[in-house]
Amino acid sequence: MRIVFMGTPDFAVPVLSALVKAGHDVVGVVTQPDKPKGRGKAVLMTPVKERALELGLTVYQPLKVREPEFVEILRGLSAGVFVVAAFGQILPKTVLEIPRLGCVNVHSSLLPKYRGAAPIQWAIIDGEKETGVTTMMMDEGLDTGDILEKAAVPIEPDETGGSLHDKLSALGAELIVSTLAKLENGTAVRTPQTDAGTCYAKMLKKTMGDIDWTMDAGAIERLIRGLSPWPGTYTGWNGKTLKIWKAQAVPEESAGACGQVVLADKNHLYVKCGKGTLSLAELQPEGKKRMEVDAFLRGYPVEEGTVFTKSRAEE
Numbered sequence: 001m002r003i004v005f006m007g008t009p010d011f012a013v014p015v016l017s018a019l020v021k022a023g024h025d026v027v028g029v030v031t032q033p034d035k036p037k038g039r040g041k042a043v044l045m046t047p048v049k050e051r052a053l054e055l056g057l058t059v060y061q062p063l064k065v066r067e068p069e070f071v072e073i074l075r076g077l078s079a080g081v082f083v084v085a086a087f088g089q090i091l092p093k094t095v096l097e098i099p100r101l102g103c104v105n106v107h108s109s110l111l112p113k114y115r116g117a118a119p120i121q122w123a124i125i126d127g128e129k130e131t132g133v134t135t136m137m138m139d140e141g142l143d144t145g146d147i148l149e150k151a152a153v154p155i156e157p158d159e160t161g162g163s164l165h166d167k168l169s170a171l172g173a174e175l176i177v178s179t180l181a182k183l184e185n186g187t188a189v190r191t192p193q194t195d196a197g198t199c200y201a202k203m204l205k206k207t208m209g210d211i212d213w214t215m216d217a218g219a220i221e222r223l224i225r226g227l228s229p230w231p232g233t234y235t236g237w238n239g240k241t242l243k244i245w246k247a248q249a250v251p252e253e254s255a256g257a258c259g260q261v262v263l264a265d266k267n268h269l270y271v272k273c274g275k276g277t278l279s280l281a282e283l284q285p286e287g288k289k290r291m292e293v294d295a296f297l298r299g300y301p302v303e304e305g306t307v308f309t310k311s312r313a314e315e
Contacts, residue, residue: 001184004079004099006030006065007048011169012085015106016051018173019083024180026057027077032088033061066092074098081183083176084138093140101183103138106172108165109201110134110150112193115143116201120168121161123201124226127218130154131164133172135179137190146190148179160228209233210311213259217249217276235259236311245290246282253277259308264301267294271308 002025005016019026029052034043045053052059062070065087071094074082081099084091085106096103109119111134116122123131132152139145151171155164182188209231211220224233224247234243254262254272262277263270269280284290285300 001025001081001101001180002027002077002079003180004028004030004074004077004082005048005052005085006082006087006091007085008032008046008088009086010047011108011165011172012048012087012106013051014169014173015083015085015176016048017055018177019180020055020057022177022180026055027079028060028074029057030060030062030065030074030087033063065089065095071095071098081180083180085172085176090142091138096138096140104148104176104179104183105136105138105143105145106176107134107136107143108168108172110152111136111143111147112195112198114201115198117203119201120164121201121204121226122199124155124159124161124164125222127222128155131168133168133175135172135175136193144193146192148182148188148190149175151175158225160225162229204231206231211235211244211308212310213271213308214274217273217278220273220278221247221249234311236309237306240286241311242286242308243284243290244280244282245284246280248279248281249273250277250279256305257307261302261304261306261308264297264304264306266297269293269297269302 003019005019005026007016008031016029029048031046031048034045036042037044049059074095075098079099081101082103084103091103109123110132114122130152132150134150135148137145137148153167153171179188209227211233224244227233228245232243234241254277256262256272258272258274260272261269262272271278271280281293282290283293283296
């Protein structure tokens with residue numbers, strides 16, 4: 001099929017690669033404009049643009065896809081279907097109506113649950129046991145179009161936002177090939193979504209990682225995993241920011257204030273939470289590298305009774 005692909009971040013790259021490998025004619029790749037990143041503010045290509053150029057594909061980077069001039073460019077490509085994966089712009093009706101077979105979205109949740117910008121991370125934070133990928137026909141709503149296919153994966157006890165992202169990205173690449181084959185031969189089944197059981201996976205912000213020690217230990221542990229690697233979780237300690245990369249919830253209850261260190265020896269650092277206790281396993285002092293808790297304690301002794309606080313350092 002003649003396809004226009006729309007995507008921007010790493011999640012979308014395997015989807016694009018799968019389309020080409022399956023023999024589809026990708027006549028155009030639409031991605032977000034290049035942006036300056038990092039301390040040096042060097043302008044970097046989007047991951048999808050990098051991959052598209054490697055594949056020898058034509059790349060378009062409109063500031064807004066709804067611009068009339070760009071809508072006409074899309075019409076001129078004469079694609080039978082548009083495939084969208086984490087593009088980053090909402091498609092207007094004028095774009096949705098262009099391809100003969102419509103616009104198909106690769107969404108990283110089992111719709112109708114977790115519509116929105118960050119379904120991968122919220123599935124972990126909320127303690128879901130499984131998640132997956134859905135291909136759907138796009139409409140003018142936010143992830144509300146008819147479902148075409150789903151594929152599920154379990155969420156492992158040690159799953160992070162990063163590890164789950166990679167699993168779902170690969171799964172989405174497999175699923176879109178299956179979905180397009182069914183669309184092409186007329187066997188695709190469209191299942192309308194309901195609003196029952198849905199929730200909005202709001203965009204992630206750095207301030208979400210500022211740990212509130214009055215929360216349950218289990219909820220904090222899921223937050224740490226869900227926000228890894230970005231935006232990460234952290235706490236205030238001695239007037240600085242201490243990042244926390246790994247931890248385990250333990251059932252022991254302790255006296256003292258929430259955020260108080262209740263055990264500190266050569267290999268353990270336990271912190272009292274609103275319910276239960278959190279055993280910190282991997283930390284990163286401000287301006288230093290990540291380290292296991294035993295290495296951290298050798299270089300940064302912490303006394304029992306120390307209280308970690310809300311940081312607010314990264315607002």
